[in-house]
Amino acid sequence: MGQDQSEIFNGLKDARSVDGTDTRAIPAFVFGEELADLAEHDPRIVVLTADLGRSNRALDFAARHPGRFVNVGIAEKNMVTIAAGMASCGHLPFAATFGSFAALLCAEQIRTDCAYPDLPVRIVGHHSGMSMGFYGTSHHSLEDLGMMRTIADLTVVCATDANHLRALLRLSLHHPHAMYLRLGRGRDPEVYDTVPDLRVGQAQTVRDGSNLTIIATGSEVHPALRAAEILAERGVSARVVDMWTISPLDRDAVLDAANTTGAILTVEEGNLTGGLGTAVAEVLFDADARVPFRRHGVPDEHVPVGPPAGLYAHYRLDAPGIVAVAEELLTTSEGDAT
Amino acid sequence: MPTAAEELADRAKFVRTETVRLTRIAGAGHYSAVFSCAELLAVLYYHQLRVDPRRPDWPERDRFVLSKGHAAIGLYPVLADLGYFDPSELDTYTRLGSPFGDHPDMKKIPGVDFSSGSLGHGLSVSVGMALAARMSTLDYRTYCMLGDGELAEGQVWEAAMSARHFGLGNLVAIVDANQLGIDGFVRDVMPAEPIEERFAAFGWQTHRVDGHDIKALLDVFAALPDSDGRVPQLIVAETVKGKGVQRMELSPDWHVGNLVGTDYDDVMAELRHEEVR
Numbered sequence: 186m187g188q189d190q191s192e193i194f195n196g197l198k199d200a201r202s203v204d205g206t207d208t209r210a211i212p213a214f215v216f217g218e219e220l221a222d223l224a225e226h227d228p229r230i231v232v233l234t235a236d237l238g239r240s241n242r243a244l245d246f247a248a249r250h251p252g253r254f255v256n257v258g259i260a261e262k263n264m265v266t267i268a269a270g271m272a273s274c275g276h277l278p279f280a281a282t283f284g285s286f287a288a289l290l291c292a293e294q295i296r297t298d299c300a301y302p303d304l305p306v307r308i309v310g311h312h313s314g315m316s317m318g319f320y321g322t323s324h325h326s327l328e329d330l331g332m333m334r335t336i337a338d339l340t341v342v343c344a345t346d347a348n349h350l351r352a353l354l355r356l357s358l359h360h361p362h363a364m365y366l367r368l369g370r371g372r373d374p375e376v377y378d379t380v381p382d383l384r385v386g387q388a389q390t391v392r393d394g395s396n397l398t399i400i401a402t403g404s405e406v407h408p409a410l411r412a413a414e415i416l417a418e419r420g421v422s423a424r425v426v427d428m429w430t431i432s433p434l435d436r437d438a439v440l441d442a443a444n445t446t447g448a449i450l451t452v453e454e455g456n457l458t459g460g461l462g463t464a465v466a467e468v469l470f471d472a473d474a475r476v477p478f479r480r481h482g483v484p485d486e487h488v489p490v491g492p493p494a495g496l497y498a499h500y501r502l503d504a505p506g507i508v509a510v511a512e513e514l515l516t517t518s519e520g521d522a523t
Numbered sequence: 524m525p526t527a528a529e530e531l532a533d534r535a536k537f538v539r540t541e542t543v544r545l546t547r548i549a550g551a552g553h554y555s556a557v558f559s560c561a562e563l564l565a566v567l568y569y570h571q572l573r574v575d576p577r578r579p580d581w582p583e584r585d586r587f588v589l590s591k592g593h594a595a596i597g598l599y600p601v602l603a604d605l606g607y608f609d610p611s612e613l614d615t616y617t618r619l620g621s622p623f624g625d626h627p628d629m630k631k632i633p634g635v636d637f638s639s640g641s642l643g644h645g646l647s648v649s650v651g652m653a654l655a656a657r658m659s660t661l662d663y664r665t666y667c668m669l670g671d672g673e674l675a676e677g678q679v680w681e682a683a684m685s686a687r688h689f690g691l692g693n694l695v696a697i698v699d700a701n702q703l704g705i706d707g708f709v710r711d712v713m714p715a716e717p718i719e720e721r722f723a724a725f726g727w728q729t730h731r732v733d734g735h736d737i738k739a740l741l742d743v744f745a746a747l748p749d750s751d752g753r754v755p756q757l758i759v760a761e762t763v764k765g766k767g768v769q770r771m772e773l774s775p776d777w778h779v780g781n782l783v784g785t786d787y788d789d790v791m792a793e794l795r796h797e798e799v800r
């Protein structure tokens with residue numbers, strides 16, 4: 186499948202990333218390709234999708250392992266529960282569909298059939314956040330982090346870029362619990378130039394700083410890094426933490442940020458109710474860590490129609506927007522101190 | 524020397540009496556949904572399923588998914604009787620920390636192949652198990668028991684559609700058509716019939732049987748084609764919710780209930796001494 190055709194199937198003529206980078210040069214979704222590589226050495230791996238094998242590139246897996254690929258058609262709940270049945274028989278299933286359908290439509294199947302029996306099912310919710318742009322509310326996945334992280338025995342992780350996704354898939358082979366893997370649209374600019382060594386529950390500090398910590402996840406890590414560069418030019422030293430491990434959250438990284446940098450800004454491509462910012466706030470509150478703090482993301486509303494980059498700018502989730510919010514936070518906290 | 528059918532009838536009676544005994548411990552429970560499938564459970568576990576209680580995790584065992592998980596109280600005594608665990612453990616039923624709740628938990632109870640409770644999921648689980656058998660080239664069968672009221676859940680039909688597409692002749696769905704849900708007759712609340720026609724339209728081979736007639740049940744299981752076929756098999760078992768206890772038969776009042784005082788003794792006497800009508 187050619188790049189242009191893939192764009193059509195992704196439904197995203199706007200090939201810019203969160204912060205306006207032209208992403209046409211970025212390697213297409215590595216999900217199917219990486220799993221196909223891993224499956225050469227791991228006979229447990231099976232891949233399921235619900236008529237979205239083109240979008241998530243599961244067809245790259247199917248081309249090499251046709252006997253281990255299951256397309257259930259447009260029946261996401263059936264897909265997740267079939268995966269659970271297969272996991273109970275020793276397989277390691279990866280069930281992939283748009284994040285909104287995976288988390289919202291199949292929340293009960295994920296909890297009751299995967300997490301409660303503690304089965305190693307990997308639910309892959311891709312095209313997360315607002316990356317579907319003008320497709321609208323039905324295709325936006327803004328509530329998934331808030332919903333998924335309330336489920337016991339479900340590990341919730343977010344992919345940052347292609348190398349990070351490869352790391353998550355490799356890590357998942359040895360993880361004993363059910364996982365929700367939140368993936369962007371597969372066109373996130375590079376944050377990691379090699380495949381990082383990841384441990385569940387351990388965030389990655391991708392830039393150090395002393396005046397402020399920006400805790401971001403998924404597709405917001407790259408614009409957070411660019412925001413830190415802009416802030417540095419203005420004399421503000423910002424640490425950037427990639428909080429890819431949402432459940433369990435890296436509490437130590439949060440409290441260390443509070444102790445050593447003071448102010449904390451969380452940035453996420455999702456509804457502010459219940460997501461990353463809420464999770465960080467819980468840690469700070471429970472530890473009685475009183476630092477200037479702000480949650481930045483999508484307010485509790487249905488977002489307007491528009492191309493993805495337009496939506497990110499609208500909600501100040503691009504690099505200039507994050508800079509503006511960070512400066513507001515620091516100005517406000519200085520005002521509080523005087 | 525009793526015949527095989529007589530022995531199985533005795534085991535069905537055992538399922539019913541144990542259900543009444545354990546429900547007394549809990550103070551309330553699902554009598555009537557168990558009573559409708561007592562003969563089915565007896566025939567499956569004491570005759571049909573290829574299982575080994577000494578090896579609950581044996582990869583080649585037949586799988587059984589109790590999609591109508593609220594009949595778990597009838598399954599537990601069978602598993603104990605077969606030797607999966609000590610029968611005395613059953614007396615903890617529903618107590619704090621007990622492995623035995625109102626719905627089966629695969630992580631806590633040896634012999635339970637999948638946890639259930641929320642209706643409509645079991646057939647999808649079973650499709651996954653049957654697919655796993657195909658991919659592992661194992662010849663076990665997967666049996667799934669659903670209620671007829673449960674057929675109103677849309678996911679059942681997603682699973683039914685996929686089973687034929689994937690050529691799962693190693694999958695057997697059994698509908699315990701006991702005619703009643705919580706709010707009344709299935710035919711009034713949301714009709715499930717014609718069950719065979721509906722499954723047949725999805726490409727299944729169907730069978731209908733009196734679910735309380737042990738001989739007929741043995742015959743229908745014996746008539747199943749080899750598991751390496753491509754056509755999933757459906758058995759509609761016509762049953763009576765509450766079968767075996769006159770006051771409970773086809774009475775919506777006994778979906779969940781409790782027997783107290785002399786009522787308990789009367790029902791136990793009725794179950795022990797009377798033949799199933």
